[in-house]
Amino acid sequence: MAHQLNENELKQKARHYRRDILKMLYEAGSGHPGGSLSSIDILTVLYSNVLRHNPENPCWEDRDRFILSKGHICPALYTILSDFGYFAREELGQLRQYGSMLQGHPCMHHTPGLEVSSGSLGQGLSIAVGVALAARLNGTDIRTYCLMGDGEVQEGQVWEAAMSAGHYKLDNLCAIVDKNGLQIDGNVEDVMNIDPLTDKFEAFNWNVIEIDGHDVVEIGNAFLQASQFSGKPTMIIADTVKGKGVSFMENAPGWHGVAPNKEQLDAALAELEEEK
Amino acid sequence: MRIVNLTVDIDNPERIPTRFGYGEGLLEAGQKNEEVVALGADITGSVKADLFRDAFPDRFFSLGIAEQNHIGVAAGLALMNKIPFVTNYGVFLAGRGWDEIRTTVCYSNLNVKLGGAHGGISVGPDGATHQALEEISIMRCLPNMTVVVPSDSIETKKATLAAAEMFGPIYIRYGREKVPVITDESTPFKIGEAYCMREGTDVAIIACGAMVYEGLVAAKELEKEGISTMVINNHTIKPIDKATIIEAAKLTGAVVTVEEHQVMGGMGSAVLEVLAQDCPVPVEMIGVMDRFGESGDPETLMKAFGLCSENVAEAVRRVIKRK
Ligand SMILES: Cc1ncc(C[n+]2csc(CCOP(=O)(O)OP(=O)(O)O)c2C)c(N)n1
Numbered sequence A: 001m002a003h004q005l006n007e008n009e010l011k012q013k014a015r016h017y018r019r020d021i022l023k024m025l026y027e028a029g030s031g032h033p034g035g036s037l038s039s040i041d042i043l044t045v046l047y048s049n050v051l052r053h054n055p056e057n058p059c060w061e062d063r064d065r066f067i068l069s070k071g072h073i074c075p076a077l078y079t080i081l082s083d084f085g086y087f088a089r090e091e092l093g094q095l096r097q098y099g100s101m102l103q104g105h106p107c108m109h110h111t112p113g114l115e116v117s118s119g120s121l122g123q124g125l126s127i128a129v130g131v132a133l134a135a136r137l138n139g140t141d142i143r144t145y146c147l148m149g150d151g152e153v154q155e156g157q158v159w160e161a162a163m164s165a166g167h168y169k170l171d172n173l174c175a176i177v178d179k180n181g182l183q184i185d186g187n188v189e190d191v192m193n194i195d196p197l198t199d200k201f202e203a204f205n206w207n208v209i210e211i212d213g214h215d216v217v218e219i220g221n222a223f224l225q226a227s228q229f230s231g232k233p234t235m236i237i238a239d240t241v242k243g244k245g246v247s248f249m250e251n252a253p254g255w256h257g258v259a260p261n262k263e264q265l266d267a268a269l270a271e272l273e274e275e276k
Numbered sequence B: 001m002r003i004v005n006l007t008v009d010i011d012n013p014e015r016i017p018t019r020f021g022y023g024e025g026l027l028e029a030g031q032k033n034e035e036v037v038a039l040g041a042d043i044t045g046s047v048k049a050d051l052f053r054d055a056f057p058d059r060f061f062s063l064g065i066a067e068q069n070h071i072g073v074a075a076g077l078a079l080m081n082k083i084p085f086v087t088n089y090g091v092f093l094a095g096r097g098w099d100e101i102r103t104t105v106c107y108s109n110l111n112v113k114l115g116g117a118h119g120g121i122s123v124g125p126d127g128a129t130h131q132a133l134e135e136i137s138i139m140r141c142l143p144n145m146t147v148v149v150p151s152d153s154i155e156t157k158k159a160t161l162a163a164a165e166m167f168g169p170i171y172i173r174y175g176r177e178k179v180p181v182i183t184d185e186s187t188p189f190k191i192g193e194a195y196c197m198r199e200g201t202d203v204a205i206i207a208c209g210a211m212v213y214e215g216l217v218a219a220k221e222l223e224k225e226g227i228s229t230m231v232i233n234n235h236t237i238k239p240i241d242k243a244t245i246i247e248a249a250k251l252t253g254a255v256v257t258v259e260e261h262q263v264m265g266g267m268g269s270a271v272l273e274v275l276a277q278d279c280p281v282p283v284e285m286i287g288v289m290d291r292f293g294e295s296g297d298p299e300t301l302m303k304a305f306g307l308c309s310e311n312v313a314e315a316v317r318r319v320i321k322r323k
């Protein structure tokens, strides 16, 4: 990437994206705020400072690949893609409408900048393994990234993928678990405990880095470490808050898949305005 | 052929999601028989397994987002004479756990009950990934499997109770959105027995799920054009009611099948398998034509995909010309 954003710029960007996400969901009348807001800082750093990509040429062969495995948080990705110029900003207002470029879950044939369609949880890491294997076979330095939810890692396929990435020592692969502690039915811990997550991935032969998933500096450092680590894939376990940035959405399971109404939107935007 | 007289005003029906019927049915099945247990897939509220969970917390097992494991665990529970209900969005339930359903559940003929929520494109804005359009095909091709697609919330409740009472694997498909209530408590429901909700002599509409209502509306409209239309509620896709289907085809000489599902392999295909062998008549099929769903509000989608009463009426006019 030509220009690296500094800490303050990253924070400003993320705040701007948070506002966009809420407005999009309000317009759409449905969608997933909680997991979008918990992931947005990670995605902001990834797209601004880490990922090698070219919005003018989304199909550029040498681009790094980002696989959004937890497809339901695509509003977070859409707002970033539009900001980078993959498509016009007006499209954001069409989220989830009939005929829209922006489907309720990612469709690669509708939206420029998406690597693959997703929305059925637990499939993305396998795809990322395939991409990383091909990149290595081709002798390219392309890196592959994959974002998952913490409820999502309950899927058996995630562990099959993790085993294969460890087996093939895919150090060109970096995955992130957005560990916000919540899924739809409640706390991940109560629905189906996934811990100790770090030990599990280490046992599957991954390099594991634990970070605060809202600290843009920590996020950037983790991506850097991952790219410098050789012999193992890297798993970034990001400790996050579901609904981060909007007080009444934070840590509230009810905000997994519900859009704000006008009042709630205004209250949320006001909070995101004040923060400096 | 069993004839059931409509007791509701189809111009002004009450609208209730079929998932409510499933939730009530599961709860009542649990009250009637303590061997009934249920598995949770992290969407317990939206698929309406929450009524059972709250009433019988000890008999509810939260298993997280892990569809293949759900089917295997249900199989184990069934081996211990429990009656497990696995409830999930139809796409993931039928699709993610298919081999487990095939080999562990159906080959062993275990008493596992599958509640497939969010059937059809009327799921709406979540889009293609969440709109189940293939479950009827991939479930009905499995030996020992029963497949039921009830027409409204009341019938979904009856089907859920019947599922708990019968032995063997069964898939019940139900939906998310509010749909017209077209039956009442007294409407007879028996797995494997289709019934006629409107008599007619020129053409037979054979439908399942909420599309039975679209068929009834179309039939009423067609009456104004002098077309006498029979409407069959074919709620059981498997074992299919051959006798009723053949009788309907013989009486009318033309058939329109209607479903909110891929036409390929679905309810219409099951009807065609019967007709082609025993009573070939001209047929038109209404359903999703080999394409994925899309985001949009349910009503817009039903129009865009040609799944409304107008489309059914059009198909009737076409098929009559072919008689
Ligand atoms: C295979 C599959 N099963 C179920 C669902 C329904 N679903 C969508 S989001 C979700 C919860 C995800 O929780 P988590 O991974 O923790 O996501 P986040 O908290 O980041 O939103 C579920 C069960 C799905 N999309 N795919």
Ligand SMILES: [Mg+2]
Binding pocket: A035, A149, A150, A151, A178, A179, A180, A181, A182, A183
């Ligand atoms: Mg989570």
